[in-house]
Amino acid sequence: MYKLFYYPRNASWAPHMLLAEMRLDYELVLVDRKTEAQKNPEYLKLNPTGRIPTLVVDGEAIFESAAICLWLCERHPDKNLMPAERTLARAKFYQWLFYLNATLQPELMMYFYPQKHSADPLTHAAIKQTQQARVGDILSLIDGELTDKEFLLGNQISACDFLLFMLLHWASGFDKPPLAYTNLSRFMRSFSQRETVKKVCEIEGTLLGIYEIE
Structure with a gap:
């Protein structure tokens, strides 16, 4: 199972949506930016940049939102969220x-x-x-x-x-x-x-009303 350290609407948002779109098993761990939890020593052991997100899998931590997204695509090619190699x-x-x-x-x-x-x-x-x-x-x-x-x-x-x-x-x-x-x-x-976007936004408390078709 993946463990995503996140904060609502931060750079963790994209990998969170991607995990949901791929229908992978994952656990969310809130990193409270209001208390600067991303600067806590325990979090810095996972992500020395002191930023969000961090993805933990098999005991290893990966940071940088785009890198996490790219790696998930490579690890799960059957989800078809990245085009075929050498194209x-x-x-x-x-x-x-x-x-x-x-x-x-x-x-x-x-x-x-x-x-x-x-x-x-x-x-x-x-x-x-x-x-x-x-x-x-x-x-x-x-x-x-x-x-x-x-x-x-x-x-x-x-x-x-x-x-x-x-x-x-x-x-x-x-x-x-x-x-x-x-x-x-x-x-x-x-x-x-x-549906996956709406699901993640509901979890993170993100309102999507501005995107309703008038």
């Missing part, structure tokens, strides 16, 4: 997984935590404004990619889509949120209706 589709899978993890997520983190990038409080508002524009460019790119597609890789769902859903939800409070983009809006509204 162009597999290359596209890697492309989008790494782009979301290494480009979109860091830009969002800079927006949410400007104090970590400048010691001057007077610059924080400017950083957030700049990041909205930078993230907006990324959202426009992905919106274009989703033209005439149900998922990032076409009509076949993959682990990339769970990571995308998580990151887009994080940006829901932007001046121009993902729901303001034609294809991103369609993707989010449709994806939020998946």
Whole structure:
């Protein structure tokens, strides 16, 4: 059985949804960020970065959300959440997984935590404004990619889509949120209706009302 150390709507959200989608046996362990439990010595033994998530299996700990998702896909190829080896589709899978993890997520983190990038409080508002524009460019790119597609890789769902859903939800409070983009809006509204997504959101206490079709 897998053991996922999580906190609602943190980076653990994507692997949580993926575990549910794969219908794997897993246990959830809440890491309470409100009390900075991710900095506790016992947790740091599992994840020395002091971040969430961590996946424990067979006594070994794995951290980094995208790495966990990729490894689960490799370990359970029968779940068909990653294209076949040595195909162009597999290359596209890697492309989008790494782009979301290494480009979109860091830009969002800079927006949410400007104090970590400048010691001057007077610059924080400017950083957030700049990041909205930078993230907006990324959202426009992905919106274009989703033209005439149900998922990032076409009509076949993959682990990339769970990571995308998580990151887009994080940006829901932007001046121009993902729901303001034609294809991103369609993707989010449709994806939020998946039974596994709804199940995980119920467990984590995440409301999906903003994605209801008007």
